[in-house]
Amino acid sequence: MSEKNLGLARLLVFRVGTLACAAEVDQVREILPRLPTTRIPGAPSVVAGLVNVRGTLVTVVEGWRALGQAPPAPPPSTTGHPTEAQDLQGSTIILELGGDGDNGGQRLIGFTVDEVVDMMAGGDTVLEDRQGLPGVDPTLVRAVGRRHGELIIVLDVAALLGPILTT
Numbered sequence: 056m057s058e059k060n061l062g063l064a065r066l067l068v069f070r071v072g073t074l075a076c077a078a079e080v081d082q083v084r085e086i087l088p089r090l091p092t093t094r095i096p097g098a099p100s101v102v103a104g105l106v107n108v109r110g111t112l113v114t115v116v117e118g119w120r121a122l123g124q125a126p127p128a129p130p131p132s133t134t135g136h137p138t139e140a141q142d143l144q145g146s147t148i149i150l151e152l153g154g155d156g157d158n159g160g161q162r163l164i165g166f167t168v169d170e171v172v173d174m175m176a177g178g179d180t181v182l183e184d185r186q187g188l189p190g191v192d193p194t195l196v197r198a199v200g201r202r203h204g205e206l207i208i209v210l211d212v213a214a215l216l217g218p219i220l221t222t
Contacts, residue, residue, distance in 0.1 A: 066175050068207060069148065069168040072124035074191070076168075077175075077209045084149040084163060086171055090115070101219060106165060108149060115147060115165035116219055122191060127169055145169045150212055152220065164216050175202065 066077040067086075092104030092115050101120040105112050119126055127144065147165045191208060198209040
């Protein structure tokens with residue numbers, strides 16, 4: 056594999072299922088506890104629904120569906136009956152897409168994750184190109200790296216979430 060240069064980009068590391076993933080911090084607007092969504096009729100199954108973030112409606116994507124992972128296991132219930140709070144485990148990362156082009160318009164999209172792990176500088180790990188990464192569509196990956204022996208997938212947020220905004 057050849058080394059990939061993301062410069063000194065800072066990365067937000069998070070878990071989606073068994074995958075350790077990362078996104079550039081410059082694309083992250085905020086991290087919120089998992090929010091209840093309002094389903095959008097006719098939306099693809101990868102779209103969890105809409106949330107209201109301080110007066111702005113934001114489309115939320117199920118991270119595990121977008122990355123082709125197994126659905127998260129529900130936490131054990133003390134009563135034996137699932138509750139809404141149990142369904143809302145994890146976090147919603149609000150990401151900004153666009154803004155580099157001539158129109159300058161940025162779109163917000165939510166991405167559900169099981170756990171936000173850490174922030175790291177791109178220089179903290181050797182990043183390699185995406186060839187040969189098992190189980191993840193290589194067109195959705197900017198680079199792969201290792202940190203403390205663990206494989207980290209740096210997502211191409213625009214490739215992953217951009218098409219969902221146009222559906």
